[in-house]
Amino acid sequence: MSVVPETPDAPRSLSSPLTLPNGQVLPNRIMKSALSEALGTSDNAPDIRLTRLYGRWAEGGYGLLVTGNVMVDHRHLGEPGNVAVEDRRDMDALSRWAKTAQDGGTPIWMQINHPGRQGNPVTTVGGTIAPSAVGLDIPGIPAPRAATTDEIESIIERFAVTAALAEEAGFDGVQIHAAHGYLVSQFLSPLSNVRTDEWGGDIDGRARFLLEVIRRVRSRVSPGFAVGVKLNSADFQRGGFSEDESRAVIAMIGDLPVDLIEISGGSYESPAMMGKSVSASTASREAYFLEYAVTVRDIAPHIPLAVTGGFRTRAGMDDAIASSACHVVGLGRPTAVAPDAARDVLSGRIDTLPSPSISVPVPARFATTRSVRSLDGLLDLQWHTDQLHRMGAGKEPDPARPITRTLVSSLQRNGIDAVRAKRRGPAGAPSAAASSRMAGVLSLVRRYVVGPIVRIFRGGPTSGA
Structure with a gap:
């Protein structure tokens, strides 16, 4: 050309x-x-x-x-x-x-x-x-x-x-x-x-x-x-x-x-x-x-x-x-x-x-916190990675894929250690700020993401508390 x-x-x-x-x-x-x-x-x-x-x-x-x-x-x-x-x-x-x-x-x-x-x-x-x-x-x-x-x-x-x-x-x-x-x-x-x-x-x-x-x-x-x-x-x-x-x-x-x-x-x-x-x-x-x-x-x-x-x-x-x-x-x-x-x-x-707009299903008062925004960004990335994996397997994308399934696949791909608090302070213990932020993230994940997953597996309702 x-x-x-x-x-x-x-x-x-x-x-x-x-x-x-x-x-x-x-x-x-x-x-x-x-x-x-x-x-x-x-x-x-x-x-x-x-x-x-x-x-x-x-x-x-x-x-x-x-x-x-x-x-x-x-x-x-x-x-x-x-x-x-x-x-x-x-x-x-x-x-x-x-x-x-x-x-x-x-x-x-x-x-x-x-x-x-x-x-x-x-x-x-x-x-x-x-x-x-x-x-x-x-x-x-x-x-x-x-x-x-x-x-x-x-x-x-x-x-x-x-x-x-x-x-x-x-x-x-x-x-x-x-x-x-x-x-x-x-x-x-x-x-x-x-x-x-x-x-x-x-x-x-x-x-x-x-x-x-x-x-x-x-x-x-x-x-x-x-x-x-x-x-x-x-x-x-x-x-x-x-x-x-x-x-x-x-x-x-x-x-x-x-x-x-x-x-x-x-x-x-x-x-x-x-x-x-x-x-x-x-x-x-x-x-x-x-x-x-x-x-x-x-x-x-x-x-x-x-x-x-x-x-x-x-x-x-x-x-x-x-x-x-x-x-x-x-x-x-x-x-x-x-x-x-x-x-x-x-x-x-x-x-x-x-x-598609991918976000953590949390109450509005939590949606703008730094922990939730970071988790939103990571899950958005992983949700789209799921679509690439579907095409890599010879399937079509699934725009309706639930975010709860993405959380499971993300943990499988990246390992649970990837979301554990590992940052260390000068004395070798986790820094207080890192531990506090991590506790907040894990608390939100357990309540609003892991909780719905558990209810899905138990056959119960999936709406958050």
Whole structure:
């Protein structure tokens, strides 16, 4: 396909192809954004269910498919079931995964990631690692230890090795995950990175890790292989990574050979990417991060922008592309219940995508507490993961799936230890704040989630007390 590079005054629509800086062509402007599938084998290889799932999305008409978290170190997983790519041992399975998507005419990029302090306590070997020994403000998650300079260099190298293996397996590109509170994002945030060496301090020092990862990755892959970055507009925490700092990072990325920047926001402490922590006025608009994207599109004008988070209507997507607010529309959770979303939108078959609202069944007075909002975000993520597992098993999504069934499947996938209080104070005992928050979460879970499950099994009513 021969496509003329985009110019500022060129007409564009959702169906317009997009030529990236490296010459790769996306057939349209709708991207299936990363969703963590948790469909790896027990030894972190791609499972046949991943092939089935991406075969389903390959039929969905997307311009680009981005995989869920592929970890660069099997000792540090975001959750059980993550794929980890460190060497050539799973090359056949990786190649089948890539080819399945490409058989539908869609490029596929591998999202490469390290969880840092967001590593799952059940699967992490040797404890979690982060820029600094600053724990998550989420009940039950143990505090990390600070990475040494040698460990930082080793992790940068791991990103490059994984990217090179992705190209060898036949993927069309990689996306470096620098958002949502994972390790690269942790380096960027002044809350989680309090280092005083060359990897911390001001935004130049805190951005160094991301920039070195980009440089190392690009040095190991061919010019035609795409390198993208997923970046937060902000982390939506007081004193955290701000929009001004995000704009400064985009200016730095603009000096490097990057092919696409995807804008998102938030973390699992403050899940703005799921609409859980943005303001009511922001949530009422269609795309949570579109206004921010408009403020950065001229900072690195040669790098296309994708925006993910909140797009639900064909009109909203059309407007975003036609107005040049962004070059690509990213869809995440809607693709878990509507795998043909892009084809349906582009053909005009549907005007509004389904958007199930997943929340813990608690009284209204508890719904806005931090513990409940954190649990809401986690269960929303797990509910959508359930839909991916259904498609991986060759079934259709189930938009009516009860949240109580998701709680059971979540505990099965992640292990009960993942919701136990493990954060330790200086004396080795659980900190009072962590224990209090954890007790509150578990009390709510027992009363309003576990209780209804028990009543279901006993054949009684399921309404909460």
